[in-house]
Amino acid sequence: MRLRAALAIIGLAAGLVAAPARAERLIVSVSNHRVTVTPNYSGGELVLFGSVEKDDKTPSNRGNYDLVVTVSGPRADMVTRRKERKFGIWINTDSRQFLQVPGYLALFSNRPFEQIASPEVQRRQQLGLNNVLLMQRVGPDFADVVPNDPFRSAFVRLRSEHGLYREATSAVTFLTPTLFRTGIPLPAEVPIGTYNVEIKLFSDGALVTKTETAFEIVKVGFEQFVATTARQNGLVYGLVTAFMALMTGWMASIVFRKD
16 A cells, blocks of 8 residues: 555656746637627638737846647538549539538748747648648648648648638738737638637747637527527427418418419
8 A cells, every 4th residue: 555655656756857837828819709790791801810928937148939820710520532534524523521611711820830939849730731730631641741742732731712711821920029910801702600810839840839729600690590490499480381382382472373
């Protein structure tokens, strides 16, 4: 019994010694934690702002900071198809399924990723669209592929054309050595749901600390009422829809009836 207690104390002490003390921490917030989307919504922008708080453990020789912000929206399965022209018409010849990938993905930094960290750190920390993990069904396997894979490239390109995937390496601005801000563009086609925002602080090519925040995009108006009713009260929605169809047919028969 005493031996077990001694081993437990030694293990706890070793864990405390091995755990590095963070010398900085990030304090962040967004300008709006709940964005409402109406039928005539045409896009908008949120502002992320924050600061780096130092303490007495911060090395005195620590230089300038780098910041990378990753915004990821609701996840879903998506498919990219390859089309070829055969016999004068375009047909789907092949496809690739992307599994639970973000519907919206944006990466912002204060300078190019290759100037912030080494290629190995970029891959490990998923800095840049080429390094973000996009799980795919490749034959019987599930994996990500090289960035220049035709299906992966086409998927990222198509999402980028709609403003849903983006990266900007000069979007983060340090207003002071420790105070920063960046904008988060939201296109008109922005998916509804919860968005996670991950902020990573680097110095001299190494990750110093990170933190997270979130915001939500919700749809309001009659369309949302109909969608919520259909999801939560399927039977009532079906009966009302059938009744409206019958009434529409009856009214049409009266209007266009030949005397």
